[in-house]
Amino acid sequence: MALDQKIYELRKDKLKQIEALGQSAYPYRYETTHSIPQILGEFSAKTAQDLESPKVNVSIAGRIMSIRVQGKAGFAHLQQDGKRLQIYVRLDFVGEKGFQLYKLLDIGDYIGVKGYLFRTRTNELTIHVEEITFLVKDLLPLPEKWHGLQDVETRYRRRYVDLTMNPEVREVFIKRAKVVQSMRHFLDAHGFVEVETPMMHPIAGGAVAKPFITHHNTLDVDLYLRIAPELYLKRLVVGGMDRVYEINRNFRNEGISTQHNPEFTMLEFYMAYADYRDMMDFTAQMLAQIAIDVNGTAMAHFNGQEVDFGNIQRLTMREAVIKFWPENAGPKPDMDDFSSAEKIAALVHRYNAANPHIPYDPTAPDGKTIAELFEFVAEPHLIQPTFIYDFPLAISPLSKNKREPEENANWVERFEIFAGGLEIGNAFSELNDPEEQRRRFEQQLSERARGDEEAHQMDEDYIRALSYGLPPTAGEGVGIDRLTMLLTDSRSIRDVILFPLLRPLNREEEEKIDVTEGSK
RNA sequence: GGGCCCGUAGCUCAGUCGGUAGAGCAACGCACUUUUAAUGCGUGGGUCGCAGGUUCGAUUCCUGCCGGGCUCACCA
Numbered sequence: 001m002a003l004d005q006k007i008y009e010l011r012k013d014k015l016k017q018i019e020a021l022g023q024s025a026y027p028y029r030y031e032t033t034h035s036i037p038q039i040l041g042e043f044s045a046k047t048a049q050d051l052e053s054p055k056v057n058v059s060i061a062g063r064i065m066s067i068r069v070q071g072k073a074g075f076a077h078l079q080q081d082g083k084r085l086q087i088y089v090r091l092d093f094v095g096e097k098g099f100q101l102y103k104l105l106d107i108g109d110y111i112g113v114k115g116y117l118f119r120t121r122t123n124e125l126t127i128h129v130e131e132i133t134f135l136v137k138d139l140l141p142l143p144e145k146w147h148g149l150q151d152v153e154t155r156y157r158r159r160y161v162d163l164t165m166n167p168e169v170r171e172v173f174i175k176r177a178k179v180v181q182s183m184r185h186f187l188d189a190h191g192f193v194e195v196e197t198p199m200m201h202p203i204a205g206g207a208v209a210k211p212f213i214t215h216h217n218t219l220d221v222d223l224y225l226r227i228a229p230e231l232y233l234k235r236l237v238v239g240g241m242d243r244v245y246e247i248n249r250n251f252r253n254e255g256i257s258t259q260h261n262p263e264f265t266m267l268e269f270y271m272a273y274a275d276y277r278d279m280m281d282f283t284a285q286m287l288a289q290i291a292i293d294v295n296g297t298a299m300a301h302f303n304g305q306e307v308d309f310g311n312i313q314r315l316t317m318r319e320a321v322i323k324f325w326p327e328n329a330g331p332k333p334d335m336d337d338f339s340s341a342e343k344i345a346a347l348v349h350r351y352n353a354a355n356p357h358i359p360y361d362p363t364a365p366d367g368k369t370i371a372e373l374f375e376f377v378a379e380p381h382l383i384q385p386t387f388i389y390d391f392p393l394a395i396s397p398l399s400k401n402k403r404e405p406e407e408n409a410n411w412v413e414r415f416e417i418f419a420g421g422l423e424i425g426n427a428f429s430e431l432n433d434p435e436e437q438r439r440r441f442e443q444q445l446s447e448r449a450r451g452d453e454e455a456h457q458m459d460e461d462y463i464r465a466l467s468y469g470l471p472p473t474a475g476e477g478v479g480i481d482r483l484t485m486l487l488t489d490s491r492s493i494r495d496v497i498l499f500p501l502l503r504p505l506n507r508e509e510e511e512k513i514d515v516t517e518g519s520k
Numbered sequence: 521g522g523g524c525c526c527g528u529a530g531c532u533c534a535g536u537c538g539g540u541a542g543a544g545c546a547a548c549g550c551a552c553u554u555u556u557a558a559u560g561c562g563u564g565g566g567u568c569g570c571a572g573g574u575u576c577g578a579u580u581c582c583u584g585c586c587g588g589g590c591u592c593a594c595c596a
Contacts, residue, residue, distance in 0.1 A: 004530050006565080007547065066556070073553035090553060107546080121554050143531040144545040146557065150532065153588045165531095209595065254595050255521090264596070359593090416596095423596060454595085479596050492589095503587070 004140055011139045014104045021097050021104075023134040030112040030135055033058050036080035039117070040125070048119040058127060060085065061112040061135060063164065064105055066145060074102060075126075078111070082167040086126040087113050098132050107145075108138025108164075156500055169495075175294050176484045176496055180247060182293035183267055183480075186286050192243040192269060197232035199225060199249070205462065206230030206398070208454045209252040212262075225251035228477065229268050230398065234430060235465045237270050237473050245269035247480065258492040259422060261481065262501050270475040275429045276413040279474040280387050283417065283425065284312045287385065287483075294487050302420040302486050305383050309419070316390040317370065320378035328354040341366050347373060363450070367392025367410060382418035389415035391428075397440040397456045399428035417478070420486050427476030434466035 019025050034042070039058060043051070062078030062085070072091040077084045091099040093115075105111065115129040143149040148165040155162040155169075162169050184194065202221065204211035206228030214223050229246050236244050249263045256262065271279065291298045291309040298310030315323065318338050325332045329351045337343045348360045348369060358376050360369065370392050382388070390402065391414040399412035417425035431437055440456075441463070447455035484496040494500035 007530070010547075068555055068558055069552090070555070070558075071552040073555085075555045075558085077556080086556075088554070092553080120556090122556075124554095124556075126554085141530045141546060145531090146545065147532040151527095151588090153527095154531095156588095207596085250596085252595070255593080257592095257595085258590080260595060266596080426596075477596085482596070505587075 007141050008139045011106060011137055014106070015137045015139075018101060018104050018134050018137070021101050023101060025134075025137070027133070027135060030061050030133055031059065032061050032112065034060055036060055036062055036078060036085045037083045039085055040083055043117055043125055046117075046125075048123070051117045051119065056117040057115070058117060059112060059114040060127065061110065063138075064107055064109050064111060067105060067107055069103060072099070076105070078113070079164075082170045086120070086124055087115070087129050088118075088120070088126050089129045089132065093128065093130055094132055101132055101134060105134075106138060108140075108142045110135035110138075153502070156494055156502055157505075159498055172484075172488045172490060172496060173498060175488050176480075178294045179290055179480060179484050179487060182290045183247065183286070183478075185293075186289050187243075187245050187269060190243070190282075192245045192271075193241055195233070195236060195241070195244050195246055196248065197229045197236075197246060199251075201226045203457050203459050205457060205459050206232075207250075207252075208395075208397075208456060210254055210454055212251050212253045227252050228266070230475065230477070231459060231462045233268055233270050234470060234473070234475065235462070237272055238465045238468055238470050242272035242471075243270070256501065258494070259482065261493050261497055264493070264497075265480040267478040267480055268475065270430070270473055272471045272473045274474040275472065276389065276415055276427060276474050279427045279429075279476055280312075280314065280389070280415060283387075283427065283476060283478075287312065287417075290483070291487060300420075300487050300489075302489050303491060305420070307383065307385060307420050307486060309385055312385040312387060312417075314387045314389065317374050317378075317388050317392075318390070320382075320386075320388055321370075321374050324378040324381045326351075326355060326377070338370055344369050344373070351377065365392070365394035367394030367396075371395050379418065379423075380421060383420055385417065385419040387415045387417055389413075391415075394443075396428065397444050398431055398437075400431045400433075401436070422482045422486065423479075424482045424486070425476060425478040427474065430470065430473045430475050432466055432470035432473065434463050437466055438463050 015025050039060065043056065060078065060080070062080040065077045065079045065084060067076040068074055074089050075086055076089070077086050089099070089102045094102065112133040112135055113127055113129045114131040114133075115127045118126060118128050120126050142161065143165055149155055149161055155166075188194070200214065200216070200223040201211075202223060204224035204227050206226075207230065209227040211224035211227050214225060215221070216223055228250055229248065233244055233246060245267060246269075247265065247267050250266050251263050253262065254260065271282070274282075287309045288298045291300055298308060300307045300309060318335060322332050322334070333347055337347055344366050345360070345362065348358050351373065352358055352360070356376065358372050360372075374388070378388075390407075390411050391399065393399075393401065393410050393412050396412045396414050399414040401408045402411045402413055412428065412431075414426070414428035416423055416427075431440065441458045444456040445458060448457075481493050481496050484490070485493060488496060490496050
């Protein structure tokens with residue numbers, strides 16, 4: 001029998017003894033006067049004398065995280081909301097039964113205590129307990145108290161243990177909640193309406209990615225888990241909801257890495273009568289505000305570097321390639337070097353001659369090659385928050401062509417937000433010409449035929465919606481997981497997702513907790 | 521999917537140049553009415569991830585598999 005199974009049996013037996021003392025094994029409620037953080041906040045500055053007259057009577061509840069018995073007295077620490085408070089239990093104060101109960105407690109049990117505050121010889125704020133109420137037994141042993149839970153896999157698989165043992169993990173998820181709260185507040189204050197659009201789509205649209213497929217039995221149709229809410233949100237703008245946003249999950253059937261989880265959370269919002277330049281200004285304000293709401297400052301520390309959300313730089317994609325062009329690849333390009341397939345190919349070959357190789361596909365559209373060039377040359381350098389704007393049309397099926405006549409044919413009004421080396425957002429002036437949109441979809445279909453599984457599918461209803469008139473609109477998506485990584489200095493996306501996707505354990509491997517009476 | 525690394529007690533880790541394993545904490549027993557890594561004495565606990573191979577003998581060496589981490593590719 002495994003050790004934890006033995007402990008399980010032992011503790012079930014203790015639970016019976018606790019019931020024999022007149023306590024309920026699984027009581028329904030406990031009345032407290034304070035939370036542990038409240039007590040620490042209110043009384044940490046009080047001296048021993050302050051606490052003596054008048055006496056401060058309190059009752060609190062929490063999980064036992066350490067316990068020390070010394071004959072007819074003992075100490076323990078209770079934890080609540082990641083904070084700990086010591087309690088002092090004496091036989092002559094809690095009585096025979098109370099002390100019997102105390103001796104049957106284990107690390108991990110939840111209890112409630114009633115008593116008064118005092119300071120010990122070592123001046124630690126402590127509750128002198130007059131009554132203990134048993135709340136629940138921890139039947140499985142918690143990790144040891146010095147090192148806590150380190151094993152990364154167990155931390156993700158048993159997040160409840162991770163949260164109990166590692167207060168800093170709790171802090172990350174509290175900050176994550178603040179990111180979302182701040183975002184909502186900012187958007188609500190600017191007149192945006194929060195909406196919910198379908199998660200199950202007949203056509204996986206709005207982004208370039210492989211979808212998950214599911215099936216609805218009654219309708220007997222295959223559906224895709226959404227890869228983006230984009231096309232539905234824009235339908236709402238067509239319907240006169242000028243400012244809408246949605247904060248929810250997207251699903252992409254692709255790789256898992258420190259920056260990718262198959263389900264991830266995205267903010268998408270749309271602002272009618274605005275273009276991508278308005279969007280950059282708006283986003284700069286919003287990101288600075290979120291950073292301040294979460295950390296008290298626009299300056300974030302990520303991966304050993306300072307990332308200033310109060311100062312977002314702006315570069316076009318081509319400017320970024322020029323700016324970060326490596327010395328070993330010869331003289332810096334100029335704007336004319338992006339103007340023809342031959343010149344772009346020459347840039348790739350110059351780069352590849354001295355650097356990690358860009359996978360060059362001569363049959364790919366020029367715009368795709370330029371985007372590849374950008375990824376290799378510039379992206380790794382984008383630590384300070386930066387808007388990279390003006391994207392190739394070839395990789396932007398839903399963005400509006402640039403307004404300048406000389407660039408109108410091949411470039412679109414789109415930008416992405418980079419920070420800490422992560423891509424955290426994507427925005428554009430929305431393409432609202434239904435006939436141009438149809439041509440873009442058709443172009444995507446030919447990309448699909450060329451072998452690109454992720455190319456966008458045709459969506460006739462979306463074109464119909466545009467035909468009713470989408471006003472000039474700018475839209476943006478922000479990856480909330482990655483933004484949270486930046487604001488909490490988390491290197492892996494799994495550290496900002498409570499239950500990241502892991503391969504399920506085999507049933508045989510999964511240790512079974514047998515609750516059958518008397519099982520051995 | 522490729523490359524590199526990891527898997528030993530509930531937890532954190534040692535270790536075995538091939539002879540079936542240890543520590544601390546946790547657990548159990550006794551003592552102890554201001555401790556806080558409480559202390560002192562004592563006790564129990566392991567298919568060394570799984571399966572093959574080599575060997576007189578494998579936790580150790582080899583191969584495969586399972587799970588995980590980092591990284592590259594794809595992507596946000």
